[in-house]
Amino acid sequence: MYDVDTALLRTFVVLAETKSFSRTGQRVGRSQSAVSSQIKRLEDNFGTLLIERDTRNVGLTPDGEKLLPYALEMVRMADAMLGRFREDDIEGEVRFGSPEDFATAFLPSILGPFAAAHPRVLLHVTCDLTLHLIEAFERGEQDLVIVKQDPRAGHPGARALWREDLVWVGPEHAALRAAPPLAEARASKPLPLVVSPAPCVYRARAIAALETIGTPWAIAFQSPSHAGCAAAVRAGLGYAVMPRGLVPAGLPVLSLAQGWPALNDAELCLLAATRLTEAGQALAAFIHTRASEAQADRLAAGAEG
Numbered sequence: 001m002y003d004v005d006t007a008l009l010r011t012f013v014v015l016a017e018t019k020s021f022s023r024t025g026q027r028v029g030r031s032q033s034a035v036s037s038q039i040k041r042l043e044d045n046f047g048t049l050l051i052e053r054d055t056r057n058v059g060l061t062p063d064g065e066k067l068l069p070y071a072l073e074m075v076r077m078a079d080a081m082l083g084r085f086r087e088d089d090i091e092g093e094v095r096f097g098s099p100e101d102f103a104t105a106f107l108p109s110i111l112g113p114f115a116a117a118h119p120r121v122l123l124h125v126t127c128d129l130t131l132h133l134i135e136a137f138e139r140g141e142q143d144l145v146i147v148k149q150d151p152r153a154g155h156p157g158a159r160a161l162w163r164e165d166l167v168w169v170g171p172e173h174a175a176l177r178a179a180p181p182l183a184e185a186r187a188s189k190p191l192p193l194v195v196s197p198a199p200c201v202y203r204a205r206a207i208a209a210l211e212t213i214g215t216p217w218a219i220a221f222q223s224p225s226h227a228g229c230a231a232a233v234r235a236g237l238g239y240a241v242m243p244r245g246l247v248p249a250g251l252p253v254l255s256l257a258q259g260w261p262a263l264n265d266a267e268l269c270l271l272a273a274t275r276l277t278e279a280g281q282a283l284a285a286f287i288h289t290r291a292s293e294a295q296a297d298r299l300a301a302g303a304e305g
Contacts, residue, residue: 006078008042009071011035012050016068019058022249028109031245079116091120092279097133097145098125101226102268105246114286121279129224131199134271143273143280146287148201151267158269161291164243166205166263168254171236181239182215182259192220192238194229201266206241209261 015024015035025032043050050064060068098107103125111123126133126142133145134155149155151163170181181191191210195203210217220238223229230248233240239254241263247253254260268291272284 004045004074005041006074008038008045010075011038012042012064013068013071013075015039015051015058016060016064016071020249021058022247025105025245030109079113090118090279090282092277093122093124094277094280094283095124095141095143096126096283097136097142098127099130099133099146099148100127100224101243101246102146102148103127104226110287110290114283117286118279118282121282123283129197129200137271137273140273142271143276144284144287145271147269147271149267149269150201150204151265154267154269155271158271159288161268161270161288163265163267164245166202166241166266167244167247168206168239168260168263169233169242169247169251170239170254171233172250172252173236182213190216190218193217194221194223194232194238194240195219196224196226196229197222202241202243205263205266209241209263213261215261 011024011028011030014027015021018024018027021032021035024030025035028035030038039051046063046067048063049061050067052059052061052064096111107125111125115121115123126136128136130147130149133142133147136142137145146161147155147158148164149158151160154160193203193206195206198204207217221229221232223232226242226246229240229242230251232238233251234248242251243266244253256262270284270287273280276284
């Protein structure tokens with residue numbers, strides 16, 4: 001007997017819309033490899049290819065076109081069913097804070113389904129730098145906040161959600177160079193960095209890694225916005241450290257083989273107020289469930305790879 005996981009159908013529907021594995025990963029809160037793994041599981045389920053792809057294009061096969069209207073309807077019905085049976089169980093308000101890059105990539109797959117399941121819960125969402133989110137949380141202005149931190153120096157009471165694999169990224173032409181930026185930095189001018197304001201774990205990771213290999217550096221561009229930093233890198237203003245799952249299309253990941261130094265992981269954690277309302281407890285549990293699902297997808301993708 002066969003069954004169909006609606007999570008796989010949801011990923012398929014988003015991929016059919018975005019025609020991009022990376023953008024789909026951002027929408028559904030999964031890594032690019034996890035999206036590939038989910039699509040393969042769906043194809044194995046149906047015993048046919050649903051997606052056709054090459055180095056530049058992603059599209060639906062004829063069987064994928066046949067499946068799409070059924071998938072759309074099943075996802076819609078699943079959301080409606082969940083909302084219908086859970087709409088009266090919880091009500092209240094939750095003040096929730098998140099870093100901007102996490103919000104852009106993952107919140108649609110968390111807050112959207114949560115709001116559909118709990119229509120009586122009013123969410124107040126703030127996007128800001130981790131430092132400001134922690135300060136607001138400690139002042140009692142936030143019930144739940146997601147923060148980025150060094151796993152070895154975490155905020156007291158923070159509950160880990162997942163580790164982030166950090167990578168170096170540069171402008172499009174950087175991937176074609178053997179490692180001249182690092183060589184030039186040692187010989188003549190410092191390596192230009194694109195960073196978020198301090199304190200930022202990605203910024204700290206970049207500086208520590210460069211100092212470990214004796215490479216001079218200088219801040220060339222600073223912005224609290226992930227999109228702003230990506231635009232600066234794309235414009236050739238400098239190099240940045242980003243989570244692998246949040247590297248925008250068109251920015252190459254620079255390899256260790258090119259001489260780029262290894263980076264320690266960062267960690268995404270959840271801070272929760274001591275006395276959460278029932279609505280706050282429900283959101284915290286939902287976030288942890290989605291994080292566990294994402295971790296399971298990454299492990300499955302790694303095993304298949």
